[in-house]
Amino acid sequence: MLVLINGSPEHLVSSSDRGLNYGDGLFETIAVANGKPQLWQSHLDRLNLGCQRLQIPTPEPQLLWNEALGLTQHCNCGVLKILITRGIGGRGYTPAYNPKPTRILSLHSQPQYPSHWWIQGIKIRTCNTILSTNPILAKIKHTNRLEQILASMESKDPNTAEGLMQNITGQWICGTKTNFFLVQSKRLITPPINNCGIIGIMRNYIMAKARNHGWQVLECPVETSDLMRASGIFVTNSIIGIWPVQSLDSRQYDTDALPLNLRRLWLQDITCTPLTTIACDD
Amino acid sequence: MLVLINGSPEHLVSSSDRGLNYGDGLFETIAVANGKPQLWQSHLDRLNLGCQRLQIPTPEPQLLWNEALGLTQHCNCGVLKILITRGIGGRGYTPAYNPKPTRILSLHSQPQYPSHWWIQGIKIRTCNTILSTNPILAKIKHTNRLEQILASMESKDPNTAEGLMQNITGQWICGTKTNFFLVQSKRLITPPINNCGIIGIMRNYIMAKARNHGWQVLECPVETSDLMRASGIFVTNSIIGIWPVQSLDSRQYDTDALPLNLRRLWLQDITCTPLTTIACDD
Numbered sequence: 001m002l003v004l005i006n007g008s009p010e011h012l013v014s015s016s017d018r019g020l021n022y023g024d025g026l027f028e029t030i031a032v033a034n035g036k037p038q039l040w041q042s043h044l045d046r047l048n049l050g051c052q053r054l055q056i057p058t059p060e061p062q063l064l065w066n067e068a069l070g071l072t073q074h075c076n077c078g079v080l081k082i083l084i085t086r087g088i089g090g091r092g093y094t095p096a097y098n099p100k101p102t103r104i105l106s107l108h109s110q111p112q113y114p115s116h117w118w119i120q121g122i123k124i125r126t127c128n129t130i131l132s133t134n135p136i137l138a139k140i141k142h143t144n145r146l147e148q149i150l151a152s153m154e155s156k157d158p159n160t161a162e163g164l165m166q167n168i169t170g171q172w173i174c175g176t177k178t179n180f181f182l183v184q185s186k187r188l189i190t191p192p193i194n195n196c197g198i199i200g201i202m203r204n205y206i207m208a209k210a211r212n213h214g215w216q217v218l219e220c221p222v223e224t225s226d227l228m229r230a231s232g233i234f235v236t237n238s239i240i241g242i243w244p245v246q247s248l249d250s251r252q253y254d255t256d257a258l259p260l261n262l263r264r265l266w267l268q269d270i271t272c273t274p275l276t277t278i279a280c281d282d
Numbered sequence: 283m284l285v286l287i288n289g290s291p292e293h294l295v296s297s298s299d300r301g302l303n304y305g306d307g308l309f310e311t312i313a314v315a316n317g318k319p320q321l322w323q324s325h326l327d328r329l330n331l332g333c334q335r336l337q338i339p340t341p342e343p344q345l346l347w348n349e350a351l352g353l354t355q356h357c358n359c360g361v362l363k364i365l366i367t368r369g370i371g372g373r374g375y376t377p378a379y380n381p382k383p384t385r386i387l388s389l390h391s392q393p394q395y396p397s398h399w400w401i402q403g404i405k406i407r408t409c410n411t412i413l414s415t416n417p418i419l420a421k422i423k424h425t426n427r428l429e430q431i432l433a434s435m436e437s438k439d440p441n442t443a444e445g446l447m448q449n450i451t452g453q454w455i456c457g458t459k460t461n462f463f464l465v466q467s468k469r470l471i472t473p474p475i476n477n478c479g480i481i482g483i484m485r486n487y488i489m490a491k492a493r494n495h496g497w498q499v500l501e502c503p504v505e506t507s508d509l510m511r512a513s514g515i516f517v518t519n520s521i522i523g524i525w526p527v528q529s530l531d532s533r534q535y536d537t538d539a540l541p542l543n544l545r546r547l548w549l550q551d552i553t554c555t556p557l558t559t560i561a562c563d564d
Contacts, residue, residue, distance in 0.1 A: 015295050016293070111374070153337060
């Protein structure tokens with residue numbers, strides 16, 4: 001694993017870093033294909049939104065791009081992670097007046113998932129751990145992720161690829177590491193991300209692609225009855241792209257409700273998953 | 283600052299540590315007086331509760347005590363911090379099956395606050411940042427602290443010592459770094475910590491002391507009208523002990539609603555704040 005900390009090839013940070021002590025930071029997990037970070041500007045925009053919300057100075061865009069490209073230029077297929085913390089200093093929770101953020105870029109290999117998950121779909125489950133509601137922390141990819149960790153620990157079954165999480169009033173918001181869409185004929189429905197959850201880069205990308213291809217895309221609260229009524233579900237994130245859902249607990253779904261050829265077409269330029277690299281007759 | 287990481291005098295941790303990446307950890311901030319960590323067993327109990335909730339292996343108690351005492355034995359007055367993270371490993375949010383926690387103990391000098399805050403009381407304010415509700419994360423001192431950070435950043439006024447935080451339904455839960463009590467004749471009222479907030483070690487200690495001295499102590503939800511009705515308010519944490527409240531926004535309070543001699547008496551053995559070290563006629 002290649003790591004740059006504030007531009008230097010290191011892999012250690014101070015034990016006083018506020019990221020370690022309070023989760024006082026933000027991150028982005030970015031697909032790398034053909035030597036380049038994909039959907040860069042969208043990731044940068046979300047990172048900047050997070051910095052504004054948390055009042056952490058935003059990293060200089062050209063510097064970040066140069067460091068990213070330095071790590072990824074010889075990488076055909078991988079994952080770039082950017083982690084920005086508020087750095088050291090302050091008294092307890094109160095930060096220093098002029099924080100000097102810690103900037104960590106690291107290059108990772110792609111996680112290995114079964115390739116049939118992209119084609120034949122995945123099994124998912126409902127989680128018991130709820131997502132708490134706080135508009136000021138919604139949308140952004142901050143490093144307070146205990147709820148997702150606890151939700152992901154609920155199942156040890158390696159064949160269950162993801163879990164869906166509810167807010168405290170019972171609406172379904174997202175997966176532990178993905179956003180989700182319901183499919184009903186040529187309509188996609190995905191929950192709004194105003195009070196909890198992360199506004200996925202792949203979520204927004206798919207929404208735009210679908211609209212360009214004549215699909216109706218709605219952001220609506222999703223109740224359990226909506227999950228039951230949908231003909232299809234799929235989950236998205238920047239690294240996997242799209243996984244169609246085969247089953248949610250005991251309920252079965254049509255994994256081709258969003259047709260395979262469209263999933264391939266929409267993702268072909270921006271991911272190097274089995275969906276885009278396996279020949280069409282697989 | 284003295285630091286021990288997994289028993290070794292170091293001050294650097296891996297940039298892959300889950301504490302840094304996801305806030306996947308717990309901490310304790312413990313008063314040191316006369317060479318010893320104070321209220322040790324209470325802190326250890328809360329740390330263990332946190333480890334159980336997050337499914338992080340609990341540190342071995344004797345090892346932790348030995349390391350703590352090694353750091354504090356020559357310290358007359360200070361702060362011991364224990365930080366336990368889940369360490370390195372796992373895939374994204376999902377932890378490794380057998381995590382090897384990172385154990386960081388560090389000794390700090392006492393924060394310098396004006397000594398009159400203990401005697402004449404403090405000015406506090408109400409915060410706009412809310413505390414989100416999630417029973418699984420309530421009580422424990424985990425390292426997902428962005429809400430407290432954002433709340434503490436709302437005011438730059440060095441004369442405002444603390445801010446009170448509400449949950450989403452408008453009940454007052456705690457300060458950004460303290461618990462609080464309302465005083466009404468010989469009755470103390472403090473909010474329950476079941477759905478959000480941290481169950482303070484000093485909070486529990488004061489509740490027990492007060493009951494022993496014939497005070498009635500109630501855990502009840504606190505609405506704004508209760509704040510307005512109280513004759514006194516005080517805030518507590520392990521490091522400061524007790525600060526009486528002079529004013530909350532524009533509302534004034536009787537800083538001696540919990541009498542000074544009782545505050546001194548209750549705290550004399552366990553803190554080395556100005557309250558317990560300044561002569562009684564100050």
